[in-house]
Amino acid sequence: MFRITPIKNGICCIDGIYAGGVKAGFKKDDYDVGFIRSDTSLDIAYLFTTNKFQAAPIKYVKLKNIKNTNFILANSKNANALTGIEGIKDIEDILEFLSTKIDVIDPIMSSTGVIGVRLNKDKIKKAIEKFDFNERSSNKFARAIMTTDSFEKEIAFEVEGEFGKFKIGGVAKGAGMINPAMATMLCFITTDANIPQNEMQDILREINEITFNAISVDGDTSTNDSVFLMTTREGDYNKEAFKEALKKVMQKLALDIVRDGEGATKAVAFVVSGAKNKNEAKMAAKALTNSLLVKTALFGEDPNWGRIASTIGASGVECDEEKLKISFENVIVYNRGKILFDEEIEKKAHEIMKRREFKIYVDLGIGDGKFTAYGCDLSYDYVKINAEYRT
Structure with missing residues (x-):
């Protein structure tokens, strides 16, 4: 010890x-x-x-x-x-x-x-x-x-x-x-x-x-x-x-x-599990941290889970919509082919996204690979900071 x-x-x-x-x-x-x-x-x-x-x-x-x-x-x-x-x-x-x-x-x-x-x-x-x-x-x-x-x-x-x-x-x-x-x-x-x-x-x-x-x-x-x-x-x-x-x-x-991401207002952990292997879990998690559409949704506090699913599908990992599960903290929005995103669920997910820090869980339901990547949102200030970087 x-x-x-x-x-x-x-x-x-x-x-x-x-x-x-x-x-x-x-x-x-x-x-x-x-x-x-x-x-x-x-x-x-x-x-x-x-x-x-x-x-x-x-x-x-x-x-x-x-x-x-x-x-x-x-x-x-x-x-x-x-x-x-x-x-x-x-x-x-x-x-x-x-x-x-x-x-x-x-x-x-x-x-x-x-x-x-x-x-x-x-x-x-x-x-x-x-x-x-x-x-x-x-x-x-x-x-x-x-x-x-x-x-x-x-x-x-x-x-x-x-x-x-x-x-x-x-x-x-x-x-x-x-x-x-x-x-x-x-x-x-x-x-x-x-x-x-x-x-x-x-x-x-x-x-x-x-x-x-x-x-x-x-x-x-x-x-x-x-x-x-x-x-x-x-x-x-x-x-x-x-x-x-x-x-x-x-x-x-x-x-x-x-x-401290330039202009960031959110720090988010993308917890990917159920991937074919650790490498594919990392690929999926890193894709989520880098997606501009996901980042802008984070900034807008919009629980647009479709962007998360789309990014996973484009990441090159093995995945199946009938096995996929997406949650904002403990609020499940999509579960193994079933859309749970009604008005009440959207409101709960939106409240979570108001936080400075939170987790988004993605279970691919394929294997036992898991990886957590950390990212932030993309705000107006990011553009301003980098547009003026040399000036």
């Missing part, structure tokens, strides 16, 4: 981990360049976007084959994506400058923002000169990586059991361009758990599949999606406890991203 207790300080809940942010002038009046630093070299695992046009920071990590680091430099407002070899050279130049200010071990740079623009190296170097490398502000770092986010996303836990104890904390950013494939927008997780090196990557990938890979805001996959897991190895370790704690961290951050 083990206990997982919420604690404060996000990624800085770990002894020897420092973080902060400064104002470099990329945003009007907020932190926009941040750092994570460790007293010791950290073992790391990471997952990156499967977008074919991966950004320069991702290419740099792969090129250097980085397995350990003690410093991550992050900036917002510029993705450093589709910038070619020059984008990688810009990173090398910036990190070389960083090394003149503090001892670093295979430093990493992570970026988010506008695609197709070279980094302003001078501003970033001036930001580095402002860093207090001994600062321990997870919140400032969380704010520094925000773009269209409306709030900071951070969490931390202490885990105790017969094996001993360890801590784990995380920060993330993301609100738009969210349909992760192997990762999310940007996420940084620190821990002192003494995880065997050969388990880190597999555990991160496993938990990512049911958290960040189960969310969608708008169906778009970024060029910069990244998840980093870093450990000091100074705590204790239990595999079951660590997986559960990592799941809590990543699920909290993933759901915060859905809740």
